[in-house]
Amino acid sequence: MTTGPGAVSEFDRDIAVSREGDHFSGELKDGWRVGGGVNGGFQLSLLGNAIRAALPDHPDPVAVSAYYISPAVAGPARVDVRPLRTGGRTATVAADLRQGDDVRLSVLATYGDLAAFPSDDVRTTAEPVVLPPRDECVANTLAPEEIKEMAPFTQRFEMLFHPDEVGWAVGKPSGRGQISAWFRLADDREPDPLALLMAVDALPPVTFDLGLPGWAPTVELSAHVRAKPAPGWLRLRHRTRNVAGGFFEEDCEVWDSADRLVAQSRQLALLPR
Template sequence: MTSGLTATRPDSEFDRDIAVARSGDGFAGTFSDGWRVGGGINGGFQLSLLGNAIRAALPAHPDPIAVSAYYITPAVAGPVTVAVRPQRVGGRTATVAADLVQGEDTRLTVLATYGDLDAFPTDDVRTTAEPIDLPPRDQCVPNTMAPDEVKQMAPFTQRFEMLFHPDEVGWAVGKPSGIGQISAWFRLADGREPDPLALLMAVDALPPVTFDLGLPGWAPTVELSAHVRAKPAPGWLRLRHRTRNVAGGMFEEDCEVWDSTDRLVAQSRQLALLPR
């Protein structure tokens, strides 16, 4: 027997597409082709749908705090199932393991800590991190300027608005800087405000930072660790991807996500294979 679960905002494309329903001992959902990049569904979007299943399994611990994800095989559009296995459920946090499966193939396996971010102190912030400095949005370069063939190859990029730092888009015209950094303003295209589940997608939303090294193409993620530090305030997010070490056919990609109040709300690091 399958029972439906209410989406966060039913009129939002993002919420409709990460919706899951209880099915047997797990949860069922569907990957829409609109979240595809090349031949596979974007890894951050996969995390958001899987994260929604964990939220449904742990109603007292609704928010992702720390997520470590291993990408086993590329996910494609179509039905998915998510098995959630609580490892420890405490008063403040819960630790769970979860697998996302299509047919007989495991696409993604995760170990995660969930909690209620509203129950954590919000005024205790001691940081040396500096907010991402981006020019005003009307001076940045919109993702809508991408060629039609790119939009068709990666419809995922049309699910949101990205406004790139004008000094960091040389890769788009064959003039990468070689620094290994890409920054942009970010919000979902339908205006849905950010929340912790959307942050799981945001940390993997920008083009691979290898584009700025003159290495375009799909960069398969091996492992991604994401930390959600606070619920984001309404408004635009600012994202930045950086890399410092390319070696052995792999690179790391560090991401920071800042909200409209200059709060660092999410961080991630992923290890990925260099584009072929």
């Protein structure tokens, strides 16, 4: 589905917030649900949009550390934003996403204007995500109807999985702990820094590839947004290297159509039960 000129994309409509006195109000839509809770990346994007509204001179997330306090559900939400320091190049803020008396998500973040940051000095030893052509990958639209109903979040975007990394979907996980895919939002909505906050939590838990299916609640997620992404498809890769004490770490890289590493994240999550 493609939006027409002047139309608002589903993602922008759903992360919209309004200022009400000393806080911002929004709504966590059921369409971003996974099982019984709302996806953590979507929560982070909605909260991030409230921070953007509170800091018009520093519109972009640069570094975000998010703690997931309790499962969020579809319904109204409130975001409290507390600026801690505002400088010329960056601002540091604390923010909480609440539903009723419950804190769902608590964040400490640095924001800035990525368009004003130097863009000609990019050096990395990271290896770009290499994926087959999109017509050779496995589309998320092929998921069984019961999965789509249980996790409507997966229908908010197009995701095309590397064909060598979807064995977990048919009961044959590789055991390597890696999942990668092409990614773009519905409506052909182009990526931006707020969308990257959702993208780093969009793939299925990497534990699926270890033969451990099921819900893997995030405890903490740290994301670094390195640049404004170029228009076009993103490439995502999740990896894990360590499972211990009932937890696992999940590292994500997001590469844009200009072959730049535009976002990275690491989250600590609970192993599926």
